Amino acid sequence: KAGVTQTPRYLIKTRGQQVTLSCSPISGHRSVSWYQQTPGQGLQFLFEYFSETQRNKGNFPGRFSGRQFSNSRSEMNVSTLELGDSALYLCASSSQGARNIQYFGAGTRLSVL
Amino acid sequence: SQELEQSPQSLIVQEGKNLTINCTSSKTLYGLYWYKQKYGEGLIFLMMLQKGGEEKSHEKITAKLDEKKQQSSLHITASQPSHAGIYLCGADGNAGGYQKVTFGIGTKLQVIP
Numbered sequence: 001k002a003g004v005t006q007t008p009r010y011l012i013k014t015r016g017q018q019v020t021l022s023c024s025p026i027s028g029h030r031s032v033s034w035y036q037q038t039p040g041q042g043l044q045f046l047f048e049y050f051s052e053t054q055r056n057k058g059n060f061p062g063r064f065s066g067r068q069f070s071n072s073r074s075e076m077n078v079s080t081l082e083l084g085d086s087a088l089y090l091c092a093s094s095s096q097g098a099r100n101i102q103y104f105g106a107g108t109r110l111s112v113l
Numbered sequence: 114s115q116e117l118e119q120s121p122q123s124l125i126v127q128e129g130k131n132l133t134i135n136c137t138s139s140k141t142l143y144g145l146y147w148y149k150q151k152y153g154e155g156l157i158f159l160m161m162l163q164k165g166g167e168e169k170s171h172e173k174i175t176a177k178l179d180e181k182k183q184q185s186s187l188h189i190t191a192s193q194p195s196h197a198g199i200y201l202c203g204a205d206g207n208a209g210g211y212q213k214v215t216f217g218i219g220t221k222l223q224v225i226p
Binding site (some may be wrong): 006033041043045056058090102103104106107109 | 153154157158201213215218219
Protein backbone atom coordinates (compact mmCIF):
# COMPACT_ATOMS: atom_id res chain seq x y z
CA LYS A 1 0.00 0.00 0.00
CA ALA A 2 1.14 3.50 -0.73
CA GLY A 3 1.75 5.68 2.32
CA VAL A 4 0.38 9.10 3.14
CA THR A 5 1.30 11.61 0.45
CA GLN A 6 1.58 15.32 1.10
CA THR A 7 2.08 17.95 -1.56
CA PRO A 8 3.92 20.14 -2.00
CA ARG A 9 6.92 19.29 0.14
CA TYR A 10 8.14 22.87 0.36
CA LEU A 11 6.42 26.22 0.02
CA ILE A 12 7.59 29.80 0.32
CA LYS A 13 4.95 32.48 0.70
CA THR A 14 4.81 36.09 1.81
CA ARG A 15 2.72 37.60 4.58
CA GLY A 16 -0.89 38.15 3.66
CA GLN A 17 -1.01 35.42 1.02
CA GLN A 18 -3.00 32.26 1.36
CA VAL A 19 -1.88 28.68 0.88
CA THR A 20 -3.47 25.28 0.27
CA LEU A 21 -1.81 22.04 1.29
CA SER A 22 -2.90 18.62 0.11
CA CYS A 23 -2.92 15.21 1.76
CA SER A 24 -3.76 11.84 0.24
CA PRO A 25 -4.33 9.21 2.96
CA ILE A 26 -3.56 5.52 2.84
CA SER A 27 -6.11 3.72 0.72
CA GLY A 28 -9.09 2.70 2.86
CA HIS A 29 -8.38 5.19 5.64
CA ARG A 30 -11.28 7.53 6.29
CA SER A 31 -9.73 9.74 8.96
CA VAL A 32 -7.26 12.51 8.23
CA SER A 33 -5.73 14.71 10.93
CA TRP A 34 -3.59 17.77 10.45
CA TYR A 35 -0.82 18.97 12.75
CA GLN A 36 1.47 21.98 12.89
CA GLN A 37 4.99 21.38 14.15
CA THR A 38 7.32 24.15 15.29
CA PRO A 39 10.50 23.95 17.39
CA GLY A 40 8.97 25.87 20.27
CA GLN A 41 5.47 24.39 20.42
CA GLY A 42 6.06 20.89 19.18
CA LEU A 43 3.28 19.03 17.42
CA GLN A 44 -0.03 20.87 17.70
CA PHE A 45 -3.33 19.37 16.56
CA LEU A 46 -5.21 21.44 13.99
CA PHE A 47 -8.26 19.35 13.06
CA GLU A 48 -9.49 15.93 12.10
CA TYR A 49 -11.80 14.94 9.28
CA PHE A 50 -13.68 11.69 9.06
CA SER A 51 -15.88 10.82 6.10
CA GLU A 52 -15.92 14.45 4.91
CA THR A 53 -16.95 15.84 8.32
CA GLN A 54 -14.78 17.79 10.71
CA ARG A 55 -14.89 15.72 13.87
CA ASN A 56 -12.37 17.48 16.06
CA LYS A 57 -10.69 20.85 16.13
CA GLY A 58 -7.67 22.26 17.93
CA ASN A 59 -7.09 25.78 19.21
CA PHE A 60 -6.13 27.57 16.04
CA PRO A 61 -7.64 30.76 14.58
CA GLY A 62 -10.26 30.65 11.87
CA ARG A 63 -7.59 31.44 9.26
CA PHE A 64 -6.85 27.72 9.37
CA SER A 65 -9.47 25.63 7.64
CA GLY A 66 -9.72 22.30 5.97
CA ARG A 67 -11.94 19.97 4.08
CA GLN A 68 -12.11 16.37 3.06
CA PHE A 69 -13.35 14.98 -0.21
CA SER A 70 -15.39 11.86 -0.89
CA ASN A 71 -12.21 9.94 -1.78
CA SER A 72 -10.81 10.87 1.71
CA ARG A 73 -8.20 13.22 0.28
CA SER A 74 -7.92 16.32 2.40
CA GLU A 75 -6.82 19.89 1.95
CA MET A 76 -5.79 22.46 4.49
CA ASN A 77 -6.00 26.16 3.79
CA VAL A 78 -4.35 29.02 5.63
CA SER A 79 -5.48 32.51 4.73
CA THR A 80 -3.76 35.82 5.44
CA LEU A 81 -0.46 34.20 6.26
CA GLU A 82 1.58 35.46 9.19
CA LEU A 83 5.28 34.99 9.91
CA GLY A 84 4.36 32.72 12.81
CA ASP A 85 2.67 30.29 10.44
CA SER A 86 6.07 29.11 9.26
CA ALA A 87 6.17 25.46 10.28
CA LEU A 88 6.15 21.87 9.18
CA TYR A 89 2.56 20.81 8.49
CA LEU A 90 1.92 17.12 8.88
CA CYS A 91 -1.09 15.10 8.01
CA ALA A 92 -1.85 11.67 9.36
CA SER A 93 -4.38 9.07 8.34
CA SER A 94 -5.93 6.25 10.29
CA SER A 95 -8.62 3.71 9.66
CA GLN A 96 -11.04 4.77 12.40
CA GLY A 97 -9.93 8.05 13.80
CA ALA A 98 -7.21 9.92 15.61
CA ARG A 99 -7.37 7.47 18.51
CA ASN A 100 -6.12 4.64 16.38
CA ILE A 101 -2.61 4.33 15.07
CA GLN A 102 -1.87 7.27 12.82
CA TYR A 103 0.33 7.07 9.77
CA PHE A 104 2.06 10.32 8.92
CA GLY A 105 3.08 11.90 5.67
CA ALA A 106 6.50 13.49 5.17
CA GLY A 107 5.03 16.94 5.70
CA THR A 108 4.92 20.27 3.93
CA ARG A 109 7.52 22.79 5.05
CA LEU A 110 5.94 26.25 4.84
CA SER A 111 8.10 29.35 5.09
CA VAL A 112 6.39 32.71 5.36
CA LEU A 113 8.57 35.71 4.51
CA SER B 114 -6.35 19.75 28.50
CA GLN B 115 -3.84 16.96 28.68
CA GLU B 116 -0.13 17.75 28.67
CA LEU B 117 2.75 15.39 28.08
CA GLU B 118 6.20 16.08 29.42
CA GLN B 119 9.14 14.23 27.93
CA SER B 120 12.53 13.85 29.55
CA PRO B 121 15.24 14.35 28.74
CA GLN B 122 14.69 16.88 25.97
CA SER B 123 17.92 15.80 24.31
CA LEU B 124 20.33 12.97 24.71
CA ILE B 125 23.76 12.14 23.30
CA VAL B 126 24.96 8.58 23.79
CA GLN B 127 27.85 6.48 22.57
CA GLU B 128 26.98 3.66 20.21
CA GLY B 129 26.31 0.48 22.14
CA LYS B 130 24.99 2.21 25.26
CA ASN B 131 21.51 1.77 26.67
CA LEU B 132 19.16 4.71 27.19
CA THR B 133 15.70 5.54 28.52
CA ILE B 134 13.25 8.26 27.55
CA ASN B 135 10.30 9.11 29.78
CA CYS B 136 6.88 10.53 29.02
CA THR B 137 4.69 11.79 31.87
CA SER B 138 1.07 12.79 31.48
CA SER B 139 -0.83 15.43 33.45
CA LYS B 140 -3.98 13.29 33.21
CA THR B 141 -5.01 9.65 33.17
CA LEU B 142 -3.61 7.75 30.22
CA TYR B 143 -6.01 5.69 28.13
CA GLY B 144 -3.62 5.00 25.32
CA LEU B 145 0.01 5.90 24.74
CA TYR B 146 1.80 6.00 21.40
CA TRP B 147 5.49 6.24 20.61
CA TYR B 148 6.71 7.66 17.34
CA LYS B 149 10.11 8.38 15.85
CA GLN B 150 10.86 11.31 13.56
CA LYS B 151 13.85 12.04 11.40
CA TYR B 152 14.56 15.75 11.26
CA GLY B 153 12.05 17.58 9.07
CA GLU B 154 10.19 14.44 8.09
CA GLY B 155 7.04 12.63 9.11
CA LEU B 156 6.55 10.47 12.17
CA ILE B 157 7.04 6.72 12.08
CA PHE B 158 4.85 4.67 14.41
CA LEU B 159 6.81 2.54 16.88
CA MET B 160 4.41 1.18 19.50
CA MET B 161 1.05 1.62 21.15
CA LEU B 162 0.34 0.79 24.80
CA GLN B 163 -3.17 0.61 26.15
CA LYS B 164 -3.18 -1.15 29.48
CA GLY B 165 -1.42 -0.39 32.72
CA GLY B 166 1.67 -2.50 33.07
CA GLU B 167 1.75 -3.30 29.38
CA GLU B 168 5.17 -3.75 27.85
CA LYS B 169 6.00 -4.11 24.17
CA SER B 170 9.24 -4.67 22.35
CA HIS B 171 10.35 -4.25 18.78
CA GLU B 172 13.91 -5.14 17.90
CA LYS B 173 15.99 -3.29 20.50
CA ILE B 174 13.27 -0.89 21.65
CA THR B 175 11.03 -1.61 24.64
CA ALA B 176 8.18 0.55 25.86
CA LYS B 177 6.28 0.25 29.15
CA LEU B 178 3.16 1.90 30.50
CA ASP B 179 2.80 2.68 34.22
CA GLU B 180 -0.85 3.64 34.60
CA LYS B 181 -0.57 4.64 38.26
CA LYS B 182 2.29 7.03 37.61
CA GLN B 183 0.64 8.22 34.37
CA GLN B 184 3.97 7.57 32.75
CA SER B 185 5.54 5.62 29.92
CA SER B 186 9.17 4.84 29.28
CA LEU B 187 11.00 3.94 26.08
CA HIS B 188 14.19 1.95 26.49
CA ILE B 189 16.74 1.35 23.75
CA THR B 190 19.27 -1.41 24.27
CA ALA B 191 22.71 -1.29 22.63
CA SER B 192 22.00 1.91 20.69
CA GLN B 193 23.03 2.26 17.05
CA PRO B 194 23.39 5.30 14.78
CA SER B 195 20.12 4.24 13.11
CA HIS B 196 18.33 4.97 16.39
CA ALA B 197 19.13 8.67 16.10
CA GLY B 198 16.16 10.98 15.67
CA ILE B 199 13.40 12.61 17.65
CA TYR B 200 11.17 10.40 19.78
CA LEU B 201 7.67 11.63 20.50
CA CYS B 202 5.03 10.25 22.77
CA GLY B 203 1.35 10.82 22.10
CA ALA B 204 -1.63 10.11 24.32
CA ASP B 205 -5.38 9.67 24.31
CA GLY B 206 -7.01 11.69 27.05
CA ASN B 207 -10.45 10.06 27.13
CA ALA B 208 -11.68 6.56 27.73
CA GLY B 209 -14.43 6.80 25.16
CA GLY B 210 -15.49 8.84 22.21
CA TYR B 211 -13.20 10.51 19.78
CA GLN B 212 -10.41 12.55 21.17
CA LYS B 213 -7.46 14.19 19.53
CA VAL B 214 -4.08 12.77 20.36
CA THR B 215 -1.81 15.11 22.33
CA PHE B 216 1.93 14.88 21.70
CA GLY B 217 4.95 15.66 23.82
CA ILE B 218 7.52 18.07 22.48
CA GLY B 219 9.95 15.24 21.75
CA THR B 220 13.33 13.90 22.84
CA LYS B 221 16.21 14.42 20.42
CA LEU B 222 18.58 11.46 20.41
CA GLN B 223 22.07 11.52 18.94
CA VAL B 224 24.15 8.34 18.80
CA ILE B 225 27.88 8.82 18.40
CA PRO B 226 29.71 6.01 16.55
